[in-house]
Amino acid sequence: MLLRELSEAFGVSGGEGEVRRIIRQAVEPLVDEVSTDVLGNLIVFKKGSKSGPRIMLTAHMDEVGLIVAGFENNGLIRFSKVGGIDDRVLVSKVVQIGDKKVPGVIGAKAIHLQRPEERKKSLKVEELYIDIGAKSKEEAEKLVKLGDYIAFYTKYEEIEGGLAKGKAFDNRVGCALVIEALKKEYPYPLYGVFTVQEEVGMRGAGVAAYKIKPDLAIVLEGTTAADVIELKEEGYVTTLGKGPAFTVMDASVIADLKIVNFLIKMAEENQMPYQFRRFTGGGTDAGRISLTREGVRAAVVSVPCRYIHNPANILNLEDVKNTLKLIELFLVDLPEGGLS
Amino acid sequence: MKELIKELTEAYGPSGREDSVRDTLKCMVEPYADEIDVDKMGNLIVRKEGPGKKIMVAAHMDELGLMVTFIDENGFLRFSNIGGISPYILLGERVVFHNGVKGTIGCEKLDNIKDLKLSKMYIDIGFSDKKEAEGKVKIGDVAVYQRSFSDLGGRILAKALDDRVGCAVLVQTLKELEKPANDIYFVFTVQEEVGVRGARTSAYKINPDLGLAVDVTRTGDTPESETMAVSLGKGPTVKVKDTLIITHPKVKKLMVDTAEKNNISYQLEVLERGGTDSGAIHLTREGVPSGVMSIPCRYIHTPSEMVDFGDVQEGVKLLKNILHKKVT
Numbered sequence: 001m002l003l004r005e006l007s008e009a010f011g012v013s014g015g016e017g018e019v020r021r022i023i024r025q026a027v028e029p030l031v032d033e034v035s036t037d038v039l040g041n042l043i044v045f046k047k048g049s050k051s052g053p054r055i056m057l058t059a060h061m062d063e064v065g066l067i068v069a070g071f072e073n074n075g076l077i078r079f080s081k082v083g084g085i086d087d088r089v090l091v092s093k094v095v096q097i098g099d100k101k102v103p104g105v106i107g108a109k110a111i112h113l114q115r116p117e118e119r120k121k122s123l124k125v126e127e128l129y130i131d132i133g134a135k136s137k138e139e140a141e142k143l144v145k146l147g148d149y150i151a152f153y154t155k156y157e158e159i160e161g162g163l164a165k166g167k168a169f170d171n172r173v174g175c176a177l178v179i180e181a182l183k184k185e186y187p188y189p190l191y192g193v194f195t196v197q198e199e200v201g202m203r204g205a206g207v208a209a210y211k212i213k214p215d216l217a218i219v220l221e222g223t224t225a226a227d228v229i230e231l232k233e234e235g236y237v238t239t240l241g242k243g244p245a246f247t248v249m250d251a252s253v254i255a256d257l258k259i260v261n262f263l264i265k266m267a268e269e270n271q272m273p274y275q276f277r278r279f280t281g282g283g284t285d286a287g288r289i290s291l292t293r294e295g296v297r298a299a300v301v302s303v304p305c306r307y308i309h310n311p312a313n314i315l316n317l318e319d320v321k322n323t324l325k326l327i328e329l330f331l332v333d334l335p336e337g338g339l340s
Numbered sequence: 341m342k343e344l345i346k347e348l349t350e351a352y353g354p355s356g357r358e359d360s361v362r363d364t365l366k367c368m369v370e371p372y373a374d375e376i377d378v379d380k381m382g383n384l385i386v387r388k389e390g391p392g393k394k395i396m397v398a399a400h401m402d403e404l405g406l407m408v409t410f411i412d413e414n415g416f417l418r419f420s421n422i423g424g425i426s427p428y429i430l431l432g433e434r435v436v437f438h439n440g441v442k443g444t445i446g447c448e449k450l451d452n453i454k455d456l457k458l459s460k461m462y463i464d465i466g467f468s469d470k471k472e473a474e475g476k477v478k479i480g481d482v483a484v485y486q487r488s489f490s491d492l493g494g495r496i497l498a499k500a501l502d503d504r505v506g507c508a509v510l511v512q513t514l515k516e517l518e519k520p521a522n523d524i525y526f527v528f529t530v531q532e533e534v535g536v537r538g539a540r541t542s543a544y545k546i547n548p549d550l551g552l553a554v555d556v557t558r559t560g561d562t563p564e565s566e567t568m569a570v571s572l573g574k575g576p577t578v579k580v581k582d583t584l585i586i587t588h589p590k591v592k593k594l595m596v597d598t599a600e601k602n603n604i605s606y607q608l609e610v611l612e613r614g615g616t617d618s619g620a621i622h623l624t625r626e627g628v629p630s631g632v633m634s635i636p637c638r639y640i641h642t643p644s645e646m647v648d649f650g651d652v653q654e655g656v657k658l659l660k661n662i663l664h665k666k667v668t
Contacts (some may be wrong), residue, residue: 234410234418235459248480249407249422254356254531260480276479278409280420295381295541340380 002026003176003320004156007166010096012065012082012149013200016040019061023175023194030182031192041208042194044182052188053338055331056214056296057181058205059174059221060198060285063167064309066150068097071141075134077104079150081125083199084309088122093311095130098148104132152311162317163240169305169313171198173320174220177303180324186331198285202252205285209292215338216259216297218327219286222315223247223277223302236278238304240316243273244323247300249280252287258339259299266329272322277302297339301327341656342496342649344368345508346489349498352438354405354482355422355531358382360438361401365507365528372514383542384528390520393667396548396628397513397524397659398539398617399506399555400532403499404641405482406435406463415473417443417463422482423533427456429642435483441465441476442486485643494649495572501645503532503616505635505652506554513659521666522550529617536584539617543624550591550667551621551630554659556637556647557609568612570636572648575605576655579632582611584619591631595658598665604658609634633659 002022011019020042028034033045042061064083071077077097091108106128111119130150134140156166178192191212195204209217227239238245246263247255267274277300290298303323306314353361362384366376375387384401404423411417430445437443443465450456463483467473487499498504510526517524525546529538532555543551557577560568570577578595579587599606611634622630635655638646 234412249356249420249534254422254534257356276409278479280407280409280422290381291537291540293541294545295379295383297380 001176001180003164003173006172006175007156007168009172010101010151011061011063011168012067012151013062013197015149016061016196019175020194023061023179026179027182027192037208037211039204039207040196041204043208043212044192046182046186046190048186048188048190050187052336053215053334054189054191054213056191056193056209056212056217056289057178057327058193058195058217058219058285059178060171060195060204061175062196062199063151063170064199065152066095068144068146068148068150070146071137072129073137075136075140076107076129076131077140077144078129079125082149086309087125089310090125090128091123094153095150096153097130097132097144097150100143102132102143103153104130107131154312158317163314164317165312165314167311167313169315170222170308173222173303173305173315177220177320177324177327181327181331184328188334190331195285202283202285202288206288206292209289209296213293214296216256217286217289218259218330219284219289219298219300220323220327221284221300221302222305222308222313224308225304225306228306238275238277238302240304240306241318242275243319244326245275245277245302245304247277247302250282250284251280252283253290253298253300255286255299256297259297262339263299263301263326263330266333267326270329272326274326341508341512341652342491344511345496345498345505348504348507349489349500351504352436352484353401353403354484355402355534357405357438357482358401358530362528365401365511368511369514369526379542379545381538381541382530383538385542385546386514386526388514388517388520388524388526390523392522393549394546395522395524395550395552395663395667396527396543396546396621397510398527398529398551398553398621399510400503400529400538400617401507402530402533403484403502404533405484407482408477408479411470411473411477411479413470415465415467415469417465417473417477419458419463421458424641427458427461430461433643434486435463436486437477437481437483443483487643495646496649497644497646499643499645501637501647502556502640505556505647509554509635509652509655509659512656513663516656516660517663520663522663524663532617536615536617536620540620540624543621543628547625548628551618551628553616553618553621553632554655555616555632555634556640556645557611557634558614558640559636559638562638570607570609572636572638572646573650574607576651576658577607577609577634577636579609579611579634582615583613584615585622585630585632587631588622588629591629594662594667595631595633598661599658602657602661604654604661606658607636
């Protein structure tokens with residue numbers, strides 16, 4: 001599975017090129033058609049062995065990140081956020097900037113120099129800067145351009161307990177799963193769609209669905225798991241190790257009940273773990289897809305990930321395996337008439 | 341027609357779970373419709389054929405709901421809202437699930453009532469452990485207010501008048517339509533309360549020449565209420581503007597002219613916060629000239645919404661007259 005390579009790849013919303021290249025290379029031998037649309041969505045097609053429901057299996061390629069917004073005379077770089085990031089996680093992180101992947105550090109005053117009241121408050125994005133080592137504005141501008149994307153720099157590693165840490169599991173884990181699922185043969189026409197710009201408003205998915213006109217869509221995601229110390233169990237949303245999570249409803253979609261019930265049936269018949277995403281906020285590409293043209297039945301299956309939208313996330317590799325198995329079962333066992 | 345409103349308001353149908361109210365509506369319209377279709381999203385599309393342009397008339401079937409997100413060891417259900425629900429009106433409220441399971445809403449001990457949030461509240465369905473509770477209700481199941489219809493004489497009190505009263509107006513209009521001058525699509529939409537979703541996809545499918553939504557609107561006629569020039573009992577409204585739409589001048593004129601010509605009382609409505617299905621319809625494809633007729637309603641989104649029956653009857657009259665007139 002390509003999770004390591006995809007997680008370490010650079011792909012902030014609108015700048016998904018590197019991720020798209022990796023995916024394209026991986027899927028080209030597996031599918032009948034490959035194309036990239038106007039917005040940059042990568043759309044691949046496997047004909048299948050017979051006619052039947054047209055299925056769209058999709059994951060977004062983009063990650064949240066930062067963008068270069070200006071230069072100080074002393075060579076420090078000002079930046080803005082792309083997608084939802086908590087200002088408080090930014091200080092002291094290592095980042096890479098632009099196509100050349102110029103390394104830098106998000107700087108702030110060291111603790112020795114802070115006044116007592118400064119230590120109590122967290123720094124806002126406007127107060128932060130990136131230090132790439134340049135001594136002047138001119139020197140910095142030689143390496144970095146206004147509008148260059150900035151991504152967190154985090155190595156993918158497998159850690160204790162069958163877990164893995166890395167950046168951008170939301171949603172490179174989804175991308176890795178779609179690629180993996182494309183390796184098998186299925187009865188019905190299958191579109192694998194790797195979308196752009198989900199993190200800034202689910203922009204790629206709508207146009208891709210408009211083009212494809214699918215009968216049903218499954219969105220694969222890395223969703224939040226909050227099974228950690230500060231919350232009571234009712235606030236966990238999802239739990240690591242308890243299998244793929246099904247969305248019933250979020251702020252963008254009420255998942256198609258027939259698809260959800262079929263997923264539950266598949267999981268139960270095969271003694272596989274599953275859970276619900278126990279939270280109704282947030283949104284995914286399913287919101288856009290479901291409202292395309294005359295409407296598309298859509299559902300979301302997620303791998304639980306701790307600390308999403310942060311420089312380092314943690315997921316359980318067993319959940320990834322189980323999600324893949326479930327999606328494969330779904331694609332094989334779907335009735336010929338679809339679920340209508 | 342009060343019977344119609346009673347049956348519709350007492351039906352179960354939160355956003356995304358409109359099956360039961362849709363079945364009820366289907367039975368009501370079947371004898372009068374030329375074509376009936378249920379689309380992928382679950383919208384009920386009822387056609388009354390006529391010679392002219394395509395007119396889409398929408399009223400949403402869905403009501404607010406509470407979705408179960410967690411069941412604890414002692415059988416208490418945590419929940420999230422579907423649509424705009426204030427935690428304050430939920431205290432002590434009774435709710436009912438699709439399968440008839442009933443419960444009440446309680447909340448954790450609070451030092452200050454201002455700290456009340458949905459996350460501090462739970463549904464108690466009368467079981468003392470998780471297993472028993474899970475036998476009745478699952479995560480993802482949805483409860484609605486448990487309230488019956490009350491006929492107060494001139495006025496009506498019920499849950500979900502938003503927008504079952506709109507559905508009732510459509511059904512009654514369909515019954516009374518003889519020979520429409522236009523090709524009419526009555527659409528009973530899904531998922532309005534979570535973002536006018538059903539109207540968007542059904543309008544794409546129908547591709548109408550003119551769109552009308554029938555929904556409820558706020559009033560400014562209660563003690564110390566917000567300022568709004570709409571009252572109960574002064575007739576249905578012709579919407580001028582809300583958050584999602586500025587009524588197309590042609591549609592507004594059509595509605596106002598029809599009301600005045602037929603001596604139907606009406607009020608002009610400017611709604612500062614809120615929107616309805618027309619917001620989605622008018623932006624479909626190349627754009628659809630659209631408007632809204634509202635039934636004034638007090639206490640919207642609470643378990644006890646109130647409308648004036650006279651306004652409802654006048655609404656049917658206005659809608660019927662609009663549909664009988666050939667739209668150009």
